[in-house]
Amino acid sequence: xxxxxxxxxxxxxxxxxxxxxxxxxxxxxxxxxxxxxxxxxxxxxxxxxxxxxxxxxxxxxxxxxxxxxxxxxxxxxxxxxxxxxxxxxxxxxxxxxxxxxxxxxxxxxxxxxxxxxxxxxxxxxxxxxxxxxxxxxxxxxxxxxxxxxxxxxxxxxx
Amino acid sequence: xxxxxxxxxxxxxxxxxxxxxxxxxxxxxxxxxxxxxxxxxxxxxxxxxxxxxxxxxxxxxxxxxxxxxxxxxxxxxxxxxxxxxxxxxxxxxxxxxxxxxxxxxxxxxxxxxxxxxxxxxxxxxxxxxxxxxxxxxxxxxxxxxxxxxxxxxxxxxxxxxxxxxxxxxxxxxxxxxxxxxxxxxxxxxxxxxxxxxxxxxxxxxxxxxxxxxxxxxxxxxxxxxxxxxxxxxxxxxxxxxxxxxxxxxxxxxxxxxxxxxxxxxxxxxxxxxxxxxxxxxxxxxxxxxx
Ligand code: FES
Ligand code: FES
Numbered sequence: 001x002x003x004x005x006x007x008x009x010x011x012x013x014x015x016x017x018x019x020x021x022x023x024x025x026x027x028x029x030x031x032x033x034x035x036x037x038x039x040x041x042x043x044x045x046x047x048x049x050x051x052x053x054x055x056x057x058x059x060x061x062x063x064x065x066x067x068x069x070x071x072x073x074x075x076x077x078x079x080x081x082x083x084x085x086x087x088x089x090x091x092x093x094x095x096x097x098x099x100x101x102x103x104x105x106x107x108x109x110x111x112x113x114x115x116x117x118x119x120x121x122x123x124x125x126x127x128x129x130x131x132x133x134x135x136x137x138x139x140x141x142x143x144x145x146x147x148x149x150x151x152x153x154x155x156x157x158x
Numbered sequence: 159x160x161x162x163x164x165x166x167x168x169x170x171x172x173x174x175x176x177x178x179x180x181x182x183x184x185x186x187x188x189x190x191x192x193x194x195x196x197x198x199x200x201x202x203x204x205x206x207x208x209x210x211x212x213x214x215x216x217x218x219x220x221x222x223x224x225x226x227x228x229x230x231x232x233x234x235x236x237x238x239x240x241x242x243x244x245x246x247x248x249x250x251x252x253x254x255x256x257x258x259x260x261x262x263x264x265x266x267x268x269x270x271x272x273x274x275x276x277x278x279x280x281x282x283x284x285x286x287x288x289x290x291x292x293x294x295x296x297x298x299x300x301x302x303x304x305x306x307x308x309x310x311x312x313x314x315x316x317x318x319x320x321x322x323x324x325x326x327x328x329x330x331x332x333x334x335x336x337x338x339x340x341x342x343x344x345x346x347x348x349x350x351x352x353x354x355x356x357x358x359x360x361x362x363x364x365x366x367x368x369x370x371x372x373x374x375x376x377x378x379x380x381x382x383x384x385x386x387x388x389x390x391x392x393x394x395x396x397x398x399x400x401x402x403x404x405x406x407x408x409x410x411x412x413x414x415x416x417x418x419x420x421x422x423x424x425x426x427x428x429x430x431x432x433x434x435x436x437x438x439x440x441x442x443x444x445x446x447x448x
Contacts, residue, residue, distance in 0.1 A: 003164065020164030020207065023194070043195045045349070047262055056236065056265035062194050063266070064187070066164050067209060110261060131348035132260020 007068050009034070010078025018065040025049045025060040028075060036076035036105045040134070047133035050106035051075050057113045059132070076105035079112060087150040088112050097146035099137035106133050111147045120151055159198045166209035170216075170296055170325065173208055178298045178321030180206040186323055188216075188232040189266035191259065192275045208323075215325050216270070221247070226331050231270025231324040235282075236261075238269060248329055249445055250285035250338035250357045250438075257281060257342070260349050270324045276310040276382065277351075283310065283383035284357030285340040287375035291329050297322030307375070310382035335370075336361040337445030339438040342377070343430050352378045353422045356410075356434035358442045362398070366447045369393045374406065374435055379414035379427055386410040389435065403439040407432035 002017040009032070018027050025042075028034040028051070040048035042061045049060040052074040079086045085093070088111045098104045107130065114121060114129045121129070126147045127140070135143060162185075167173040177184050185204040187193055188211060196202040210216050216232040221243040229238075235255035239245050245252040251269070258267055258281050272282040273293065286306040293304045298321040306327070310316050318324065332338070338359040342352035355377035361370045372393035374386040389409035396402045416427035 001163075019161060021159040021161050021197075023159075042198065044191055044259065044263060047260065050262055053265070057262050058265045059191075059262045062191050062263075064164065064190065064194065064207075064209075066166075067187075067190070067211075113261075128348065129261050132262045 003066050005065060005069050007071050007073055009073045010075060016065070020064060020066050022065045023061050024051070024053075024063040024065045024068055024073075027065040028060060034075050034077050037109075038102050038105060040102065040106075045134065046103070047106040047110065048103055050109040050133065052109055052113050055113070055116075057110045057132075074109070074112075076108050079108060086112060087153045088115065088147065091146040091149040091153065092143070095142050095146040095149060097138060097142040103133060103135040103137075107135070107143055111150065114147070115151055121147070123148065160200075160203060162197070162204045163206045164209065165206065166212050168212045168214075170213050173210055173213055173323060174296060174298055174321055176206065176208055177323060180208075181320050184208055186210055186274070188268040188271040188274075189234055189263075191263050191267040192271065192277075210323060218326070219244070224331055227329040229269060229327045229329060231274075231326055232268045233270070234266055234268050235264035239264075247332050248285075248289055248338065250288050250340040250359060250442070251282060251329070253340040254281040254285040254355075254357070257348065270327060273306065273309055273327070274316055274318065274324055276312070276314050276316045278310075278313050278381055278383065279352045279355065279378035280383060281340065281342060281352060281355055281377070284355050284375035284377045285338070286327065286329075286357075287383060287385050288338055288340070288357035288359040288373045289329050289332075290359070290373060291327045293327055294325045295322050296325045301325075303328075307383075307385040312381050332359075333361050335364060335366060335446050337442040337447070339441035339445065341434050341438050341441070343434060351421065354378050354416075354427050354430040354434055355383075356431065356438045358435065358438035360393070360439065360442045360446055362443065362446045367397060369396050369398060369402075369443070372406070372439070374410055374439070376410060376414060376431055376435075378421075379416040379431055384413045386413045386435070388412060393439075398443050400436070400440070403436040404432070406439060407435035410435040 038048035040046035183205040291306040340357040342355035344350035
């Protein structure tokens with residue numbers, strides 16, 4: 001039996017039907033065509049599926065879609081405002097903090113959540129906060145530098 | 159993932175009756191960071207998943223200085239470390255919940271769930287045992303309590319009977335001149351499973367010179383996390399010194415019966431018990447003095 005779920009995604013009211021076994025990641029990608037969040041491992045290790053749920057970064061592969069009734073969800077699709085990139089996105093771009101890019105939406109979401117919580121994190125805080133996001137291409141340094149640059153270019157718009 | 163039914167009761171009694179009715183075909187969902195993976199990968203199966211995050215008793219926690227802390231079983235890790243009073247009073251638990259997975263996991267995973275999942279290598283369990291936590295269980299036959307040190311019975315198994323669920327944990331108010339710490343050894347910096355974990359709690363005398371009471375617990379060295387009783391008892395009355403910590407580490411090794419696996423050979427794990435016991439005792443004493 002399908003369950004009806006009402007949520008807010010990127011500021012808009014969204015309703016969907018899902019099976020209890022379906023993850024939030026599956027629904028975002030397959031039902032709602034929000035394919036920005038990626039499936040890397042599907043078991044909570046890589047962070048490619050990171051979205052912000054009620055203000056906190058979560059692995060959407062570890063959330064059942066039925067659990068998000070009434071929740072507020074942000075995905076990478078909602079991060080840029082009109083044609084204005086978020087400072088984190090701008091700095092990832094300028095700092096070449098990506099190669100293949102599959103990890104990038106997840107990193108953007110966790111970094112955005114971090115800067116909203118700590119507008120001026122030091123390198124250690126950045127690395128610690130991003131520990132749940134894996135990247136097999138960049139070696140991380142450029143990602144950390146991009147987040148530092150974004151913090152410096154702040155005030156980050158919410 | 160295999161299909162299952164989902165329910166999210168808002169009353170404890172409803173959860174108990176739903177769990178009792180479905181018997182061993184039911185699984186409890188709190189943060190989901192273990193159970194969702196286990197269901198997806200076929201390590202567990204269920205016809206009914208009972209989401210317990212809407213039951214008030216399981217989400218409550220309130221800190222009152224000088225009183226025991228009641229921590230609802232589904233309270234996620236981040237709520238522990240973001241609460242300045244709780245994180246200052248129960249530093250071993252704070253140390254542990256800060257390193258369970260990454261931030262995304264800590265946003266969801268609960269302390270109670272970490273206990274129920276009963277991994278031999280669980281990070282929060284040595285902290286809970288060191289802090290002398292007690293588990294409150296409710297079920298069809300009523301309520302009962304079990305010390306955290308006796309909650310896990312085998313890898314992935316716990317004392318919960320059919321229809322029962324963990325409601326909350328009581329953490330005794332930390333006495334004056336007390337301190338606690340949890341540390342684990344992993345080959346990376348974050349996001350890994352403990353090769354060995356150790357939690358220590360100490361209460362010092364009013365001059366901060368002698369240990370009055372201590373509790374040490376270990377993970378990843380036996381089928382369940384273990385209380386190092388002999389080492390803990392021996393510490394009572396001892397002065398604070400590196401030699402004393404080292405001797406406690408030697409005694410703690412007696413409860414370690416580790417296995418060889420890809421994370422480390424048994425001999426290495428036993429060695430780590432000594433090292434981490436020493437270090438967590440030193441940190442706990444330092445915290446007790448400040
Ligand atoms: S796909 Fe969710 S953490 Fe890897
Ligand atoms: S850019 Fe390829 S995985 Fe990060």
